[in-house]
Amino acid sequence: MQSMVAEDTFVFLSESRTVVNKVAWNDSAVEKLWLYNLHYFDDLNAAGAANRREWHMRLVERWIEENPPGYGNGWEPYPISLRIVNWIKWAMGGGALSSRAIASLAIQVRFLSERLEFHLLGNHLLANAKALIFAGAFFEQEEAGEWLTKGLAILRREMPEQILADGGHFERSPMYHAVILEDMLDIENIANAYGLGVIIEAGVVDKMRDWLATMCHPDGEIAFFNDAAFGIAPRLMALSEYAQRLKHPVHQAPSHGVLQLVESGYVRLEKKTPFS
Structure with missing residues (x-):
């Protein structure tokens, strides 16, 4: 479902908001779930996404600039997990991740890998595992094998229970x-x-x-x-x-x-x- 309706305007939970500066990504006056959705980047792979590719390219670069590592809602494990998958899906579908975006993606995976949500389990932990599997398949460097192994181990452990x-x-x-x-x-x-x-x-x-x-x-x-x-x-x-x-x-x-x-x-x- 399309959520990006203009280059700086998003609709989540039936509520439309503009995101015009770095403060808006973590605005304490906005419901946290709305902000979580903002950081997921689901629109990259939503219906009609190809028509918004230029918006998406600039949004990815803007996110990197305005969300430094470790700071804010976007660096919590669940939003990281969904964003990793969405960026990789987008790249596999013809989206152009810049060298800066590829580097950021690797940083996000490393960050997630050390903060897996074993304390929450359930769908959160499966989302973490999925992100590691996607990253392990997508990247070619040696550590990608470690991400893939870790993601598969979690998946194989959790599937019989979940x-x-x-x-x-x-x-x-x-x-x-x-x-x-x-x-x-x-x-x-x-x-x-x-x-x-x-x-x-x-x-x-x-x-x-x-x-x-x-x-x-x-x-x-x-x-x-x-x-x-x-x-x-x-x-x-x-x-x-x-x-x-x-x-x-x-x-x-x-x-x-x-x-x-x-x-x-x-x-x-x-x-x-x-x-x-």
């Missing part, structure tokens, strides 16, 4: 589940691009797709359990299309009647009523 036997993420939030499912598809995608072999087993992704479909209403929107909201995570249709591009089978809609997600503790009841 992805339940019924395919659900253990936080049991349809919104966070969709975020994690996109993470798994992204990791599979970059593994394919860089020849890293199988990192995410296909069966895991397909079970996660089934779980999300079960937790969506017939219109494809998620049910509101556990801090879920619209407009944050990708929709089921977008995730299914992404999975198909990665050669996963076409997803089948949940069957009518009673469906039980045993480990997650949810039951879906749907009765198809014919039109009269």
Whole structure:
């Protein structure tokens, strides 16, 4: 979803703000979650991003200039993780990271690598691991191998705990589940691009797709359990299309009647009523 609506104007959480100087990145009068979104750089890979490429190039350079290492919201581990992935995705998709931006990206990865969110675990730690995997694949210097090894070790340790036997993420939030499912598809995608072999087993992704479909209403929107909201995570249709591009089978809609997600503790009841 597009969030950058002008070169210095952004919309997050249904609120539009201009960011015209370095103070605005960490404005204490602005909700922290809004500022977090500002530092994620999601717009680099949003719909129509190619039409905003010049804006994005200048924004990356501006972020580097106005957010020195270690200072402010943008240097907290979660925003760093999402920004690393977004910058790398953008570069792989044709965006031009300058030599200065490449150097900054490496600094961000080093900074993150020493501040992983083991104290929070859950989706935060998986986001950290994903960022290390992306950076480990993208960079060529020796330390990139260390980032990749560390990211893969976290992922392999966390997956059996965080992805339940019924395919659900253990936080049991349809919104966070969709975020994690996109993470798994992204990791599979970059593994394919860089020849890293199988990192995410296909069966895991397909079970996660089934779980999300079960937790969506017939219109494809998620049910509101556990801090879920619209407009944050990708929709089921977008995730299914992404999975198909990665050669996963076409997803089948949940069957009518009673469906039980045993480990997650949810039951879906749907009765198809014919039109009269």
